[in-house]
Amino acid sequence: MNDNKLKVKDFITIGIFTALIFVVEFACGMLGFIHPYIVAAYVVLIPLVGSIPMMLFYTKVTKFGMITIMSILIAIIMFVTGMGWLGAPLIIAAGFIADLIAKKGGYKSFKMTVLSHGVFCLWICANYFPVIVTAEDYRKSLLDGGYSAEYCDALFRAINVKTIAILLILCFVFGVIGAFVGKAVVRKHFEKAGIV
Amino acid sequence: MIKIHLDPRTKLFMIFAVSFIVMVNAVSPTEWAVRIIVTLIPVFLLANEGRYVSALRFLLCYGAALVLLKYCISAESTGVISALLVGYCGIVAQFMPAMIMAWYVIHTTKIGEFMSAMQKMHIPDGISVSLAVVMRFFPTIKEEYLSINDAMKMRGISLAGGRIAKMIEYRLVPLMFSCLNIGEELSAAAVTRGLGAPVRRTSPVQLKLNAADWLMFVIFAASMFLFVYSKYFR
Numbered sequence: 001m002n003d004n005k006l007k008v009k010d011f012i013t014i015g016i017f018t019a020l021i022f023v024v025e026f027a028c029g030m031l032g033f034i035h036p037y038i039v040a041a042y043v044v045l046i047p048l049v050g051s052i053p054m055m056l057f058y059t060k061v062t063k064f065g066m067i068t069i070m071s072i073l074i075a076i077i078m079f080v081t082g083m084g085w086l087g088a089p090l091i092i093a094a095g096f097i098a099d100l101i102a103k104k105g106g107y108k109s110f111k112m113t114v115l116s117h118g119v120f121c122l123w124i125c126a127n128y129f130p131v132i133v134t135a136e137d138y139r140k141s142l143l144d145g146g147y148s149a150e151y152c153d154a155l156f157r158a159i160n161v162k163t164i165a166i167l168l169i170l171c172f173v174f175g176v177i178g179a180f181v182g183k184a185v186v187r188k189h190f191e192k193a194g195i196v
Numbered sequence: 197m198i199k200i201h202l203d204p205r206t207k208l209f210m211i212f213a214v215s216f217i218v219m220v221n222a223v224s225p226t227e228w229a230v231r232i233i234v235t236l237i238p239v240f241l242l243a244n245e246g247r248y249v250s251a252l253r254f255l256l257c258y259g260a261a262l263v264l265l266k267y268c269i270s271a272e273s274t275g276v277i278s279a280l281l282v283g284y285c286g287i288v289a290q291f292m293p294a295m296i297m298a299w300y301v302i303h304t305t306k307i308g309e310f311m312s313a314m315q316k317m318h319i320p321d322g323i324s325v326s327l328a329v330v331m332r333f334f335p336t337i338k339e340e341y342l343s344i345n346d347a348m349k350m351r352g353i354s355l356a357g358g359r360i361a362k363m364i365e366y367r368l369v370p371l372m373f374s375c376l377n378i379g380e381e382l383s384a385a386a387v388t389r390g391l392g393a394p395v396r397r398t399s400p401v402q403l404k405l406n407a408a409d410w411l412m413f414v415i416f417a418a419s420m421f422l423f424v425y426s427k428y429f430r
Contacts, residue, residue, distance in 0.1 A: 008392040009383040011322055015329025016379045020372065022330075023337055052368050056376075069322050073330060080215050081294055189369045 006065055014066055017057040018073045024050045025124075026081075040163075043170045047121040051178030054120070055186045058113050064103050067120065071095020074123060087126025094122040114179040121175030125168050200244050204313035206409040207301045210238075213416035214297045217423050218290065226426045230419045232262075235293040237415070238300045245304055254296050261289045302331055312399035325391065329382065333375070340374045341367070 028045045061067060072095070075088040098120035105112025202210075217234055235258060242251040307328050314324035348366055390397065 006322055008325060008386050011325035012329050012379055012383040012386065014322075015326040016333060016375050018326065019330045019333040019337060020375060023334075024368075049364055049368070052365075053372055056372055065322070069326055072323065073326055076327070077330070080211055080298060081291065185365060185369065189373075 006063055006069075010063065010066055011069075013057070013060050014070050014073070017053055017060075018070050018077070020053040021050055021070075021074070022077055024053065040167065042124055042127065043121075043167050044174050046124050047117075047171065047174040047178035048181060049178075050121075051117065051175075051182030052185050053182075054117055055113075055179060055182030056190060058102070058107070058117070059186065059190075061102065061107050063107075064099060067099040067102060067116070068092070068096050071098075071120070071123060075126075078126070087123075087128075090126040091123040094120055094126075110183070114176055117179040117182075118172045118175035121171045121178070122168060124171055125164065128164065128167065200241065200408045202241075202304075202412060203403055203405050203409045204305050204309050205317065205403070206405070206412050207305060208313070210412060210416050211294075211297050211301060213420050214238075215294050216420055218294045227423055230423050230426075231293065234416070234419050235296060237412075238293075238296045241304075242296075242300055247303070250299070254292070254299075258289070258292050258296075261292065265289050302334065305331075306401070307332060308399060309401050309403065311397075312401050312403055315397065315399075316403060325386075332382075336378060337371070337375065340371055340378075344370045344374075 025046055028042060028049065031045070057070075071092050074095070075091040078087065078091065098116040101112055101119060102116040105116075107113075214234055217231055239251050239255050242254070310328055310331070311324060314327075344367055347370075386392070
């Protein structure tokens with residue numbers, strides 16, 4: 001029982017990796033202002049790049065709750081940086097389910113880790129929630145806020161109620177692919193160096 | 197000038213209020229006024245702490261974005277340059293207030309104060325410790341990243357090289373190495389200070405809300421209220 005409780009070291013690990021993931025997310029997010037289609041391409045970019053720290057994080061996860069806490073932290077950070085709270089339930093739910101899946105594999109099984117990473121990546125879609133839920137209002141406020149009509153049209157062509165399902169699936173698929181990429185990188189650099 | 201020292205709880209409330217205001221798009225003049233006032237307060241607080249350079253930098257950046265947004269871009273403008281301008285101004289005008297606020301809080305809150313405030317609000321240890329690490333880590337990541345960047349430049353691996361996958365790999369992997377090592381040291385230090393001990397921790401910092409704190413509470417609550425009111429009930 002005592003072994004299953006989270007210790008300070010685990011909390012610090014969570015903190016470090018959350019910071020790393022956020023930096024990756026932020027770097028990719030900056031690209032989105034160049035063209036709206038890149039906003040839609042987050043579902044490809046972030047799982048692929050973010051998978052490298054995530055897969056290293058998975059090797060450190062041995063107890064239930066670490067992935068859930070990470071998702072709560074991401075939700076808090078997303079709120080603070082102005083992404084809104086609409087996505088928070090999705091982020092935390094994705095983290096919790098990912099945690100359950102990884103637990104099923106005993107945090108060791110690679111198959112379960114891949115699935116779990118796929119589910120975890122669904123949190124990226126939470127960033128689209130304000131766009132979808134308040135589509136009309138959001139469009140108007142973007143136009144009033146000085147965005148060009150071109151940007152708006154392209155943004156809503158790429159992200160709407162119809163495409164969100166595809167985006168969710170893409171998130172999952174690239175999360176799974178990213179898991180393999182991340183695993184390869186982790187094996188190449190960290191396992192050979194004897195860190196993991 | 198008197199130094200204003202705010203309680204971490206006040207700072208958290210300010211972050212909350214600013215994120216709330218930033219999230220909803222401002223349309224009418226009242227809303228813009230609220231937003232600008234809310235942005236100016238952290239800038240003023242930064243200057244009060246003696247960080248004149250960064251306060252000035254934020255002020256210029258935000259001001260430039262606002263002016264550009266107001267006079268140079270309209271719904272009709274198209275093309276690459278305006279798209280980039282929209283990008284820049286969009287980022288700055290939309291997220292700058294939250295960023296300035298977060299920057300101010302991260303740079304002026306001591307970790308001890310933060311932990312003590314979290315304990316007073318009965319936040320579970322898991323969340324408060326992890327959040328404290330995240331807060332402390334952003335400057336570290338930046339520092340590490342800059343030195344890695346220098347090293348990679350010396351080896352000629354830069355953005356101009358064109359191989360994006362290599363570029364990401366060569367930057368992210370060393371970054372993770374050093375972060376892991378720092379994490380080890382950090383947890384050793386934390387355990388030494390009794391962070392994992394099963395007792396209630398005491399803190400040398402006595403937190404008390406004073407006049408400045410209440411003033412900030414009132415200002416930010418009022419601006420939130422004003423913002424919501426002018427947005428939805430008129």
